[in-house]
Structures are given as structure tokens and as C-alpha cells.
Amino acid sequence: MPHLEKEIVVKSHQGLHARPAALLVQIAVKYDSSLMIKKDEECVNGKSIMGILMLGIQANTSIVVITEGEDAEALMAEVEAFLSKDE
Amino acid sequence: MNELVLKGVPAAPGIAIGSAYIVDKQDVIVPARAILEKEIPIEIARFEEALLKTREQISALKKKISDEIGSQHAQIFDAHLLVLEDRMLFDDVVKKIRTDKQSAEYAFSSIFKKYIKVFANIQDEYLRERSSDVNDIARRVLKNLIDETRFMHELENLTEELIIIAHDLSPSDTASMFNKNVLAFATDIGGRTSHTAIMAKSLGVPAVVGLKDATLRISNQDTVIVDGRMGLVILNPNDKTLSIYRAEQERILSMRNRFDDIKELPSETTDGRKLEVLANLELPEEIPMILTRGAAGIGLYRTEYFYMNRVDLPTEEEQFIAYKKVAQTMAPYPVTIRTLDLGGDKFISSLQIPRDMYPFLGWRALKFCLERPDIFKTQLRAILRASKFGKVRLMYPMVSGPGEFRSVNAILELVKSNLRRENIAFDEDMEVGVMIEVPSAAMTADILAKEAKFFSIGTNDLIQYTLAIDRVNEQTAAFYEPCHPAVLRLIQRTVDSGHKENIKIGLCGEMSGEPIYALLLLGLGVDEFSMSAGNILQIKKLIRSVGYQDAQQLAQMALTLTTGPEVEDLCRRRLQELAPDIFNVDGS
Numbered sequence: 001m002p003h004l005e006k007e008i009v010v011k012s013h014q015g016l017h018a019r020p021a022a023l024l025v026q027i028a029v030k031y032d033s034s035l036m037i038k039k040d041e042e043c044v045n046g047k048s049i050m051g052i053l054m055l056g057i058q059a060n061t062s063i064v065v066i067t068e069g070e071d072a073e074a075l076m077a078e079v080e081a082f083l084s085k086d087e
Numbered sequence: 088m089n090e091l092v093l094k095g096v097p098a099a100p101g102i103a104i105g106s107a108y109i110v111d112k113q114d115v116i117v118p119a120r121a122i123l124e125k126e127i128p129i130e131i132a133r134f135e136e137a138l139l140k141t142r143e144q145i146s147a148l149k150k151k152i153s154d155e156i157g158s159q160h161a162q163i164f165d166a167h168l169l170v171l172e173d174r175m176l177f178d179d180v181v182k183k184i185r186t187d188k189q190s191a192e193y194a195f196s197s198i199f200k201k202y203i204k205v206f207a208n209i210q211d212e213y214l215r216e217r218s219s220d221v222n223d224i225a226r227r228v229l230k231n232l233i234d235e236t237r238f239m240h241e242l243e244n245l246t247e248e249l250i251i252i253a254h255d256l257s258p259s260d261t262a263s264m265f266n267k268n269v270l271a272f273a274t275d276i277g278g279r280t281s282h283t284a285i286m287a288k289s290l291g292v293p294a295v296v297g298l299k300d301a302t303l304r305i306s307n308q309d310t311v312i313v314d315g316r317m318g319l320v321i322l323n324p325n326d327k328t329l330s331i332y333r334a335e336q337e338r339i340l341s342m343r344n345r346f347d348d349i350k351e352l353p354s355e356t357t358d359g360r361k362l363e364v365l366a367n368l369e370l371p372e373e374i375p376m377i378l379t380r381g382a383a384g385i386g387l388y389r390t391e392y393f394y395m396n397r398v399d400l401p402t403e404e405e406q407f408i409a410y411k412k413v414a415q416t417m418a419p420y421p422v423t424i425r426t427l428d429l430g431g432d433k434f435i436s437s438l439q440i441p442r443d444m445y446p447f448l449g450w451r452a453l454k455f456c457l458e459r460p461d462i463f464k465t466q467l468r469a470i471l472r473a474s475k476f477g478k479v480r481l482m483y484p485m486v487s488g489p490g491e492f493r494s495v496n497a498i499l500e501l502v503k504s505n506l507r508r509e510n511i512a513f514d515e516d517m518e519v520g521v522m523i524e525v526p527s528a529a530m531t532a533d534i535l536a537k538e539a540k541f542f543s544i545g546t547n548d549l550i551q552y553t554l555a556i557d558r559v560n561e562q563t564a565a566f567y568e569p570c571h572p573a574v575l576r577l578i579q580r581t582v583d584s585g586h587k588e589n590i591k592i593g594l595c596g597e598m599s600g601e602p603i604y605a606l607l608l609l610g611l612g613v614d615e616f617s618m619s620a621g622n623i624l625q626i627k628k629l630i631r632s633v634g635y636q637d638a639q640q641l642a643q644m645a646l647t648l649t650t651g652p653e654v655e656d657l658c659r660r661r662l663q664e665l666a667p668d669i670f671n672v673d674g675s
Contacts (some may be wrong), residue, residue: 014399018166018221025169048175049166050202053221056209 006065008014011084015058018049023051027078034081046079070074088321088323093298095273096320098284100621101293102336103250103271107309109302110253117233118605120190130184134191137231142171144227157371157409166292190491192232199225204295252305256283271313273301285286287315288373297319326416346624350381356479360635362609364627365423367595371413381627384420385390386543386617387482387595388413389467390427400462415479423543423593423617424470428452428484452485453495460498467502474514482520482543483508488531492521492538521612524548529577532584542585543617546596550574568651569598570607575646575654582612593617602629602669603658609635609644625669632666
């Protein structure tokens with residue numbers, strides 16, 4: 001089963017507050033693969049808005065995105081595009 | 088108890104006197120309640136039920152907000168819904184019910200407290216503040232889990248007429264106050280375009296925000312006065328203060344009723360000069376109120392609020408929807424949209440813009456738009472697309488002269504040709520006008536008049552730039568003289584230059600809403616008066632009570648005087664003679 005790990009710098013939306021975090025979860029739940037988000041030593045489920053919010057990810061922070069499952073690559077691509085979008 | 092005056096930021100005009108109601112955001116204390124092994128499935132079921140019920144409530148709220156004040160205000164509820172569906176939260180609570188054998192409400196509230204603690208430690212201030220959304224959700228779920236009577240004093244159950252005092256009001260707080268007996272709002276935080284201000288304006292009640300610690304100083308049932316014009320909240324007012332404010336309240340009320348009969352009548356002087364009285368608009372939510380005051384259109388639609396109190400830039404679509412709605416609702420009346428005027432005392436939240444030492448002379452309005460054509464073009468596209476749906480006029484702020492006017496028009500033409508190429512319809516005849524608020528624009532009005540379709544004199548800025556007075560600075564505020572001879576001459580020059588080229592001259596500063604100045608401006612030849620909706624009927628009444636010739640004579644005489652105070656005296660005397668009705672109501 002594909003397992004991907006990638007370091008991504010979050011550009012989007014002045015960090016992941018409620019609205020962008022909600023968008024990220026909405027992306028993740030479309031896929032069967034799992035999504036984990038790791039910041040410093042903490043690792044949370046990327047399909048959980050509470051988990052993402054609790055990481056308190058500011059813009060320009062580097063995080064590690066881990067996807068695992070049949071569609072892991074497509075999920076990684078969409079997550080990366082979302083997080084690196086500067087709007 | 089001594090009277091105490093709290094100073095805040097005026098957010099919605101009007102005066103309210105009444106009993107305070109503090110919106111309590113304190114934690115609900117949930118006592119531990121141990122359960123038996125066999126009760127575990129029951130508690131889990133109760134928890135699931137509460138989540139479902141909360142979900143229904145939030146969906147209903149989302150729909151209500153979306154219908155009543157627009158879908159962009161409802162977006163936050165998507166995040167709320169996701170919190171309810173959250174696996175981590177659900178699993179944590181269920182685990183706690185099972186292993187600790189505790190009631191659903193206790194398990195939920197202790198898990199949530201743990202989360203809130205983590206949020207409180209988030210470094211980023213912006214992200215930390217957003218955690219109030221999560222708090223909001225937690226309260227709702229708890230409420231669905233425990234005895235309703237404990238929430239008797241929640242907003243949704245209010246029946247008396249009260250003045251709402253809160254630290255801040257969330258969208259769901261204000262939604263539950265719709266159609267309730269709210270007399271006024273006062274909050275510790277927030278600015279002129281905060282959610283509280285929007286709600287107050289659409290409900291037509293006064294509001295003061297940014298009071299810092301009102302919730303700490305005021306208690307339930309204290310008597311308070313909310314003065315939405317001056318941005319004051321007076322706690323425990325003494326008899327003298329109360330009687331002053333009661334009289335003022337009465338005066339405003341009687342003025343409203345008194346002139347109500349002329350609402351539908353034209354703004355025409357006794358000797359037949361036809362004028363237009365329009366409204367200034369900041370938030371689309373004000374439109375229903377504006378329509379009840381008999382405005383003949385929008386003379387100034389400020390668009391800055393789109394860019395403030397948010398972290399991202401507004402999209403073309405978002406702006407288009409708002410402009411279109413305003414144009415459609417106001418049609419066939421004109422809607423004059425002013426392009427972005429940021430800088431000065433208003434800053435865009437999403438861009439890191441360096442603070443200037445002299446902000447009013449700094450990177451402001453068009454100087455900003457010319458440097459950031461990306462932001463400017465997005466707005467122009469949205470305005471042009473909306474022009475198809477009503478009578479839209481476009482107006483540039485802070486134009487310094489013909490050169491700058493041509494530069495921004497070149498950008499406009501570029502945007503227009505792009506739209507044509509994309510086959511997107513817009514009003515090819517949309518009028519483009521210039522605000523005359525920089526002395527250099529007034530001095531070149533004869534050139535500008537040949538190229539613009541209308542002028543709108545912005546007296547607030549024209550006065551401060553002409554007299555070199557910062558209107559935000561308390562030390563110089565006393566030197567702010569609307570009737571200074573230099574200001575009058577610039578206005579006269581602008582009007583005459585415009586009329587020579589047959590274009591209409593509007594005026595949208597504070598001056599147009601004040602009877603003594605309006606009389607003078609009428610005499611100087613201004614064609615359109617645009618003002619806060621609250622002043623419209625009064626100015627309409629003034630116009631209908633006087634002759635244009637009398638006003639012209641007054642203006643001629645005023646132009647021969649040498650100081651501002653002399654002009655003011657003259658105007659006051661003439662107003663008393665020509666329109667004693669207005670003079671007495673205004674009491675100035």
C-alpha cells in the first residue's frame with residue numbers, strides 16, 4: 001500500500017484557522033487513504049478538524065504530511081496544492 | 088452609585104436607555120456523575136443524540152443567516168458542523184464514558200476543556216482568537232445534554248426589552264437575537280465594521296463597540312444609556328443626564344415622525360430647483376432602513392468593509408454578488424460605488440502594510456490601487472459586472488488631478504476590454520466620476536470636468552487637507568472649520584467648473600447632513616446631497632422649505648466673509664429665519 005511523507009510549508013490563509021481547516025478536512029474525507037499531519041513532535045488525524053485546529057498551524061510553518069492508502073498519491077497532491085496556495 | 092461614562096467606538100447611531108443584560112460566556116459547571124456499567128450504552132446514545140440535535144440547530148442557523156444577511160456570513164458554520172462530526176472528539180468522549188464510567192455531559196465537558204486548554208496555548212494570536220468558534224459549539228452541545236433550565240438566561244429566552252452587553256458577539260449569538268427585543272448593543276471589542284455593527288445597523292438599533300471592559304463594569308439590570316452617535320455608554324446615569332438623553336431621544340423620534348409625510352415627495356425648493364437627496368452606505372444590511380427614509384439612491388457606497396476584519400482578500404465573485412444585490416434592490420435609483428479607499432485611518436487586514444508617519448498623506452486609496460492593480464482590477468471587474476443589474480455609477484476617491492484620473496481610467500478600460508473579450512455583459516454607459524477631496528483636484532476641477540461624468544465633493548477630507556488638520560488627532564480637532572473661506576472657495580470653484588461642462592455636483596461629507604451647512608451648500612449650487620440615512624428627511628424638509636434664490640444670496644454673502652465662525656453665524660441666523668422648523672428641531 002502506498003505510503004507517502006512530505007514536508008510542506010503552509011502558505012494558505014494566515015494559517016489553518018477554522019475555515020481553512022474545514023476545507024482541508026473536506027478534501028481529506030473524499031479519499032479512502034488516511035491523512036496524518038505532523039507538526040514538531042505532534043501528529044494528528046488530518047480528517048479531524050479538532051486535531052488540525054489544536055496544532056495551531058501558522059502561515060509559513062513547515063509541517064509533515066503523511067498519506068497512506070490506495071489513493072495516497074492523489075490525496076497528497078491535492079493537500080499540497082491546497083496548503084501551498086497563497087490566498 | 089456614581090455615574091460612569093465609558094468611551095468606545097460608535098458603530099450604529101441612535102440612543103437607547105434601558106436595563107443592561109450581560110451575555111455570560113462563563114463556563115457552565117458540569118458536576119461529575121458516575122454511571123453504572125449497564126448505563127454506558129445509554130450515555131453514548133445520549134451523546135450521539137445531542138450531537139445530532141446540535142447539528143440540526145446549526146444547519147437551521149446557517150440557513151437563517153444565509154437568507155437574512157448573506158451566505159458569506161454563514162460559511163463559518165461549515166467549520167462548526169465539522170467539529171460535530173469530528174472522529175477524534177467523538178472517540179475521546181466515548182472512551183471517557185466507557186473507561187471512567189462518567190455521564191455523557193461530564194465526559195464531553197472535560198474532554199472539551201482539555202482541547203480549549205491546548206487552544207489557549209497556541210502562539211499565534213489570530214489562530215488563538217478563532218478558538219471562540221469551538222467554544223460556541225461546546226456550549227450548544229452541552230445545552231442539548233443537560234437540563235435546559237440552567238440556560239434560562241440565555242439570549243434565546245429573552246422576553247424583556249434589554250440592552251445587550253457582551254465581550255463580543257458571535258454570529259450565532261446575533262442570529263438568535265433576530266426579532267428579539269434588543270434596544271442596543273455594547274461590546275468590549277470590535278470595530279466599526281464588526282459583526283455587531285452590521286447586526287445593529289440592520290436591526291436599526293444603536294451600538295457602541297470597543298469599550299474594552301464594559302462587561303466587567305456593568306452588571307445585570309444596571310441602568311445604562313447607549314449613545315451610538317458619540318460612542319458612549321453611560322452607567323448609572325444621574326437624573327440630569329437621564330433627562331438630557333430622554334429629551335434627545337424624543338427629539339430624534341419626533342423628527343422621524345414629523346417629516347415622515349414628505350418621504351415620497353421630491354426634494355424641490357419653493358422656487359422650483361430640483362435636487363437629489365441620497366444615502367451613504369457602508370453595509371448592504373442598511374438598505375431596508377435606507378429605503379424607509381426616502382433616499383433617491385446611494386450617493387456613496389463605501390467598499391472598504393470587504394477588506395477589513397479578515398485575513399484573505401475578497402474575491403471578484405463575492406464582491407459581484409454584494410454589488411449586484413445593492414444595485415438590484417435600489418433600482419431604478421443610482422448606486423454610486425466608490426472604489427477602495429484604504430489607508431488613512433482604515434487598514435486592510437490581510438496585507439502587511441507599513442504604518443506611515445502621516446497616514447492621511449501616506450499610501451492611500453488610488454496610490455495604493457495603482458501599485459496593486461491586481462486588487463484594484465478584481466474590484467473593477469466586480470463593479471462592472473454588477474452594472475448590468477441596475478444603475479451603477481463608479482467613483483474614484485482621492486484623485487489628485489487629471490493625470491491620476493487618466494491612469495486609473497486606463498486600468499478601467501483594460502478591464503472593460505477583457506470583459507468584452509470574455510463576452511461578459513456590463514453597462515457600457517456606466518458613469519465614471521471623481522471625488523473632489525484633495526485641494527489639487529478642486530484646483531484642477533475645470534480640467535477634470537471635461538473628462539468626468541460627475542463630481543462628488545468629499546468635504547471630510549477636503550477640509551483636513553486644505554487646513555492641514557488631522558481630523559483623527561484630538562489636539563487639532565478644534566481647528567477643523569467646515570466654513571473656512573478656503574474651503575468655501577474650493578467648493579465654489581468645483582461647482583462652477585462642473586456646471587460649465589454640464590455635469591452634476593454631489594457632496595457626500597458630513598456637511599451635507601447638517602442643516603446649517605446644507606443651506607449654504609444648496610446656495611453654492613450643489614445638485615446632490617448624500618448623507619447618513621438618519622439625516623435624509625430633515626434635509627429634504629429643509630430643501631422643501633426654502634427658496635433657491637434665498638440660499639444663493641446667503642452663499643454670495645458667505646463668500647465675502649473672512650473667517651469660518653462668521654460664516655457659521657450667518658448660516659445659523661439665516662436658517663432660523665428661513666426654516667424655523669428645522670432650526671428648532673436641530674437645536675444647533
